[in-house]
Amino acid sequence: MKDLFVISDIHGQISMLKELLVHWDPKKEILVIAGDMVDRGEDPYETVNVIHHLKKLYPRNVIVLKGNHEELFLRWLDSPVKNANLYPRAGGVPTVDSFLKRLKKTKDISSDELMAKAIKKEFSRTISFLRNLPLYFERGKYVVVHAGVHLSDKENWKDSQDDMLWIRDDFYGENVPNNTDKIFIFGHTPTHDIYEGLSTDIWVSSCQTKIGIDGGAFYGGTLNGLKIDLKNRTYKSIQIKHPTLKEFKVD
Numbered sequence: 001m002k003d004l005f006v007i008s009d010i011h012g013q014i015s016m017l018k019e020l021l022v023h024w025d026p027k028k029e030i031l032v033i034a035g036d037m038v039d040r041g042e043d044p045y046e047t048v049n050v051i052h053h054l055k056k057l058y059p060r061n062v063i064v065l066k067g068n069h070e071e072l073f074l075r076w077l078d079s080p081v082k083n084a085n086l087y088p089r090a091g092g093v094p095t096v097d098s099f100l101k102r103l104k105k106t107k108d109i110s111s112d113e114l115m116a117k118a119i120k121k122e123f124s125r126t127i128s129f130l131r132n133l134p135l136y137f138e139r140g141k142y143v144v145v146h147a148g149v150h151l152s153d154k155e156n157w158k159d160s161q162d163d164m165l166w167i168r169d170d171f172y173g174e175n176v177p178n179n180t181d182k183i184f185i186f187g188h189t190p191t192h193d194i195y196e197g198l199s200t201d202i203w204v205s206s207c208q209t210k211i212g213i214d215g216g217a218f219y220g221g222t223l224n225g226l227k228i229d230l231k232n233r234t235y236k237s238i239q240i241k242h243p244t245l246k247e248f249k250v251d
């Protein structure tokens with residue numbers, strides 16, 4: 001059985017992703033990308049492109065999950081007028097720009113509607129890849145999911161798809177017991193928020209069944225890679241530090 005190598009919340013930081021991928025061994029590890037490839041960052045298009053390419057090269061050894069930012073991008077593509085205010089506030093401008101600049105023909109694109117239409121037409125395979133991403137990956141006792149799940153009982157954690165994309169402290173809060181028999185690896189909330197600004201390291205709940213890995217790569221933090229040895233149930237983390245900001249800033 002292959003081990004897992006989990007990365008989350010790249011948010012367009014393609015240079016950090018490439019640095020981290022050097023540590024992935026496709027012969028020994030399944031690469032799991034836990035969502036939020038797009039929005040903000042250096043180059044969201046290229047981030048999706050590299051990951052999509054890896055998925056095609058290693059269809060069984062690369063698992064890509066949907067995050068809320070893939071969902072927001074798809075919503076904008078389908079209803080650009082309705083999402084014209086919301087999507088830029090979520091960091092969508094670098095995503096749209098990074099796709100637009102790869103269009104072969106850029107004339108006559110003067111409205112959000114035309115931009116969305118052109119992107120959907122020219123990058124139909126990429127967009128279809130994003131649309132069809134699963135929300136979680138389960139391997140034995142481990143579940144990788146973008147934001148988290150509803151933990152109240154053993155059987156129903158798969159029921160709330162909305163929670164898998166959006167949930168925060170109703171999942172990772174120390175006062176929320178994990179009544180499932182799974183160990184969850186999640187991103188979505190930068191660990192510096194959970195650590196209250198003290199660290200960007202991987203976070204492990206006191207019950208040791210919730211493991212947060214979002215290092216806040218865009219916010220001057222870290223891109224964390226988490227290796228899980230499934231047989232021995234041991235973890236190893238790799239951190240790629242932000243190339244330009246040394247200090248992690250807290251708002």
Ligand SMILES: [Mn+2]
Binds near residue numbers: 068187188189
């Ligand atoms: Mn997210």
